[in-house]
Amino acid sequence: MKKSVLLGTLTVAGMAAAGASAATLEDVQARGSLNCGVTTGVPGFAEPDADGVWQGFDVAVCRAVAAAVLGDSDAVTFVPTTGKTRFTALASGEIDMLARNTTWTFSRDTDLKFDFVGVNYYDGQGFMVPTDLGVSSATELDGATVCIQTGTTTELNLADYFRVNGMSYEPVPIETGAEAVQQFLAGACDVYTTDRSALAAQRAGFESPDSYMLLPEVVSKEPLGPLVRHGDSEWADIVRWTLNALISAEELGITAGNVEEMAAAAGDNPEINRILGTEGELGSMIGLEADWAKNAIAAVGNYGEIFDQNIGDSTAIGLARGLNAQYTDGGLIYSPPFR
Amino acid sequence: MTTITDPHRAEGFRVSQLINDTRYRSYTFQFIALVCLFLAFGWLINNAINNPVLQEVGIDFGYLQAPAGYDINQQPIPYTSQDTHLRASIIGAINTLIVAFLSIVTATIFGVIAGVLRLSNNWIISKLMAVYVEIFRNIPVLIWIIIIFTVAANTFPPISEFRLPRDGSDPDRTLLLGMFAATNQGVFIPRLTFGGMGWIIAATFIASVAGVFGWRAYARKELYEKGRELPVLLPALGILFLPVIVVNLVLGGPMGLENPEMGRFRFEGGFLLRPSLIALWFALSIYTGAFIAENVRAGILAISKGQTEAAAALGLRPGRIMSLVVLPQALRVIIPPLISQYLNITKNTSLAIAVGYMDLTGTLGGITLNQTGRALECIMLLMLFYLTFSLAISAIMNVYNRSVMLKER
Numbered sequence: 001m002k003k004s005v006l007l008g009t010l011t012v013a014g015m016a017a018a019g020a021s022a023a024t025l026e027d028v029q030a031r032g033s034l035n036c037g038v039t040t041g042v043p044g045f046a047e048p049d050a051d052g053v054w055q056g057f058d059v060a061v062c063r064a065v066a067a068a069v070l071g072d073s074d075a076v077t078f079v080p081t082t083g084k085t086r087f088t089a090l091a092s093g094e095i096d097m098l099a100r101n102t103t104w105t106f107s108r109d110t111d112l113k114f115d116f117v118g119v120n121y122y123d124g125q126g127f128m129v130p131t132d133l134g135v136s137s138a139t140e141l142d143g144a145t146v147c148i149q150t151g152t153t154t155e156l157n158l159a160d161y162f163r164v165n166g167m168s169y170e171p172v173p174i175e176t177g178a179e180a181v182q183q184f185l186a187g188a189c190d191v192y193t194t195d196r197s198a199l200a201a202q203r204a205g206f207e208s209p210d211s212y213m214l215l216p217e218v219v220s221k222e223p224l225g226p227l228v229r230h231g232d233s234e235w236a237d238i239v240r241w242t243l244n245a246l247i248s249a250e251e252l253g254i255t256a257g258n259v260e261e262m263a264a265a266a267g268d269n270p271e272i273n274r275i276l277g278t279e280g281e282l283g284s285m286i287g288l289e290a291d292w293a294k295n296a297i298a299a300v301g302n303y304g305e306i307f308d309q310n311i312g313d314s315t316a317i318g319l320a321r322g323l324n325a326q327y328t329d330g331g332l333i334y335s336p337p338f339r
Numbered sequence: 340m341t342t343i344t345d346p347h348r349a350e351g352f353r354v355s356q357l358i359n360d361t362r363y364r365s366y367t368f369q370f371i372a373l374v375c376l377f378l379a380f381g382w383l384i385n386n387a388i389n390n391p392v393l394q395e396v397g398i399d400f401g402y403l404q405a406p407a408g409y410d411i412n413q414q415p416i417p418y419t420s421q422d423t424h425l426r427a428s429i430i431g432a433i434n435t436l437i438v439a440f441l442s443i444v445t446a447t448i449f450g451v452i453a454g455v456l457r458l459s460n461n462w463i464i465s466k467l468m469a470v471y472v473e474i475f476r477n478i479p480v481l482i483w484i485i486i487i488f489t490v491a492a493n494t495f496p497p498i499s500e501f502r503l504p505r506d507g508s509d510p511d512r513t514l515l516l517g518m519f520a521a522t523n524q525g526v527f528i529p530r531l532t533f534g535g536m537g538w539i540i541a542a543t544f545i546a547s548v549a550g551v552f553g554w555r556a557y558a559r560k561e562l563y564e565k566g567r568e569l570p571v572l573l574p575a576l577g578i579l580f581l582p583v584i585v586v587n588l589v590l591g592g593p594m595g596l597e598n599p600e601m602g603r604f605r606f607e608g609g610f611l612l613r614p615s616l617i618a619l620w621f622a623l624s625i626y627t628g629a630f631i632a633e634n635v636r637a638g639i640l641a642i643s644k645g646q647t648e649a650a651a652a653l654g655l656r657p658g659r660i661m662s663l664v665v666l667p668q669a670l671r672v673i674i675p676p677l678i679s680q681y682l683n684i685t686k687n688t689s690l691a692i693a694v695g696y697m698d699l700t701g702t703l704g705g706i707t708l709n710q711t712g713r714a715l716e717c718i719m720l721l722m723l724f725y726l727t728f729s730l731a732i733s734a735i736m737n738v739y740n741r742s743v744m745l746k747e748r
Binding site: 083084087088107108111112113132133134141142143144145150151155156158159160162163169170171172173174175182183186187188189190 | 408409410411412419420421489492493497498499505523524602603604605607614615692693695697701705706708709710711712714
């Protein structure tokens with residue numbers, strides 16, 4: 001009896017060790033669904049719609065990866081994470097990837113042992129104030145009360161900005177963006193600061209958006225992008241090149257509408273052929289089917305389509321492309337070649 | 340007969356006795372349980388050692404010396420964002436102690452009042468107290484904290500009504516008595532300021548406190564030895580405040596009140612009770628007060644009615660019966676469960692993050708953990724702090740408990 005207990009313990013320990021080191025791709029395929037960490041709700045970026053289906057700019061990245069890996073953009077389990085829980089969730093393996101307005105920083109990439117696979121939104125931290133506060137620049141905010149989401153880079157940028165400008169402020173740390181907005185609307189703080197994209201998104205959801213304004217200052221660089229754990233480069237490659245496929249698709253004119261037609265047979269443009277799998281072996285190089293990128297684009301559209309549907313000019317959020325235009329249009333969105 | 344029960348029989352020890360013989364059975368099961376426990380811990384430790392992330396990152400407390408980079412609103416000791424994570428953690432720890440201490444004091448007051456009044460002969464008062472106890476102890480404290488915080492943010496007058504309008508007209512609201520303002524950004528109150536000679540006043544005050552205890556001891560000695568009853572309350576108040584006032588006058592009034600004054604956005608100067616502190620303090624007090632009320636009621640009911648009747652027969656007034664006969668005996672029943680309520684308050688302060696009160700869980704276990712990613716180290720330090728603090732409270736309260744315990748002579 002004693003022997004069997006010992007053997008059982010060893011088996012369990014061995015399985016646990018194996019589980020920790022197995023490749024993420026195999027885990028996802030065996031599970032049949034992708035565990036993707038998102039926010040607890042930012043309009044336009046990640047939020048469940050009226051039917052409880054997650055929609056948004058970051059959600060589209062999750063769906064594209066699921067479509068590329070599993071051939072089904074609905075095979076995603078969305079895990080809402082807060083600014084505090086997101087890294088633990090990723091490091092512990094609870095989620096396979098994180099697509100949650102997360103800023104790419106040196107220490108997160110190195111010290112926290114994550115791999116940022118690219119940038120899907122170039123953002124910067126801004127300030128939102130009620131118009132009747134009578135402030136037109138962030139330099140006039142000396143002595144103001146500022147709501148911040150705790151555990152984010154915005155907290156550190158805020159401290160640096162006020163210190164460098166020799167101003168004082170009263171920080172009101174708040175756990176989630178939704179609660180911060182409530183406090184801001186109740187007047188418990190004069191200023192709400194976070195990434196400008198999120199500010200615009202939240203403001204669009206206010207009862208009277210015109211009573212609030214964004215101040216012109218952008219106090220930080222916030223390149224937001226999906227990230228995965230250190231140590232599984234194959235999985236990082238899959239997420240990275242899925243994102244690049246969406247970006248290249250916009251550049252090359254592949255859309256959700258014409259992707260099936262273009263993928264039916266090899267066309268004139270060799271790069272389109274390589275992306276869509278009608279030429280070359282790119283899919284098998286990252287351990288996926290030849291039509292991986294076609295599935296991703298067919299499911300969510302190209303980068304420009306995702307942007308326009310979720311946060312673009314035609315939506316309530318109304319963000320301009322700005323830095324997030326293709327490099328050919330003067331923006332920073334640029335994919336390495338598919339070759 | 341003796342040969343049957345003789346344990347030193349020639350057959351010796353058989354393995355089946357481990358299960359069948361009551362003399363050994365309990366040892367067998369305890370040994371199995373112990374082995375299982377060791378295996379379970381061994382499995383956890385083995386997992387931790389083999390964890391690839393942990394192997395790569397290791398355990399390192401060096402991050403405590405790095406600059407924190409974030410600001411903290413409630414600073415009992417000076418702090419800037421350039422100070423270290425260690426100092427930020429210490430501020431968090433002090434904030435934890437502040438709210439725990441305030442809550443323990445008010446919860447005890449609420450609890451004792453509610454517990455005594457629940458036994459009142461007045462039907463309305465006793466039922467009101469019953470309603471208080473049942474409502475507050477049956478709803479989770481986290482909900483109370485959030486309710487009070489939300490109510491405070493939405494019902495207190497907005498601070499914008501206190502601001503000086505830019506066209507030079509009078510603001511909608513002004514300071515109450517020129518000193519107080521309850522706003523949705525917190526309650527502003529005056530602050531005591533000490534000039535250069537402040538330490539003399541502080542020393543005088545401490546001496547006065549000692550004086551009060553001295554007077555109490557003297558009054559008791561007079562009562563027991565000579566049967567002379569001396570007044571306690573009025574002289575005590577006099578001893579407490581008169582010397583401070585006199586010293587302040589002699590030194591030329593270095594002690595003063597600093598009133599809050601409206602700045603560009605909010606009141607500058609004075610002292611700010613933040614909504615997060617108010618919500619946490621009040622919620623913990625009324626919630627735990629409800630439990631303490633039940634402890635007090637149990638303690639009083641444990642004293643036989645004969646004690647009260649005997650004291651009344653001796654001619655003691657009802658107030659004296661309570662303070663001299665019933666409560667001293669009831670304390671023996673009340674104190675032990677009261678200790679665990681104090682420990683509960685201390686541990687429940689870690690819910691502070693719900694309202695953004697920067698306690699130890701908010702600084703060390705929140706922002707520091709998140710910005711450095713040193714989860715294991717931060718959590719271990721957190722556990723160490725709460726364990727130390729809880730054990731300290733237990734130790735102090737046990738000393739007090741021993742002093743009120745039944746002394747058998």
